[in-house]
Amino acid sequence: MVFLLISLTMLHLVTLAMLLIATLEKSWWVWTDIEITDLWYNCFHDNATKTWLCAATNESDWLQSVQALMVLSVVFSSISFLVFLGQLFTMSKGGLFYFTGLCQAFAGFTAFAACLIFTFHRKEILNDSRDLSKGRFGYCFILAWLCVPLLLVSGVLYVHLRKRQ
Template sequence: MVFLLVSLTLLHVLTLALLLIATLEKSWWVWAESEITDLWYNCFHDNETETWLCATTSESDWLQSVQALMILSVVFSSISFLVFLVQLFIVSRGGLFYFTGLCQAFAGFTDFAACLIFTFHRKEILNDSRDLSRGRFGYCFILAWLCVPLLLVSGVLYVHLRKKQ
């Protein structure tokens, strides 16, 4: 039981960290090695000063949807973790962690929706006249997709987890 609890806690912390990185880092779409776009900024690498110059992205309804869903995903996963820690001490013996699992599953579904929207509406989100075949998805987008099954699996595991002495 202790091994399962520790494993599930580590999975949750890992997933939450990956979700935060995917939401806050600067690589959802890469045009070239010197130009990247994320949910918040468009960045260019200045070779003279060796720094990144960033400007806020132009807002679109699709981009705001992805931003909101990713933030909701982080919030649901954080709430889920805090509720899990509280339930460890409050739930009676034999109790289930339904609310924790439900919050974690909602985090997975909101992350899934954000990734789908970005996948299918990247032309409108990037709001660029360039050919999209010249760019590629960045590592943050891949991390966001990786979080979807991890969040859903941990949500299901929480639902089936019973508290034992």
């Protein structure tokens, strides 16, 4: 039982870290090795100074919905972890972690919706005149997709986890 509890806690923390990286890091769409776009900025790498020069993205309704859903996913997962810690110390023996699992599942569904919106509306989100076939999805987009099943599985595990002494 202790092994399951530690494993589930580690899964939750790893997934939360992956969500934070996917939301805040700059690589949702890669045009070239020196030009990338994320949820917040369009960045170019300046070879002379060896730094990234970033400008705010052009706001669109689709981009704002992806931003909001990814932030909501991080918030739900964080609340889920804090509630889990609280329930772990206050819940009576035999109780189930329903609220924790529900928050974690909501985090998974919001990340899923954000990834779907970015996948199907990337032309409107990127708002660029260039051909999208010249770019590719970045590692943060892939991390966000990887978080979806991890969040949903951990949400289901939390719902079935019973507190024992």
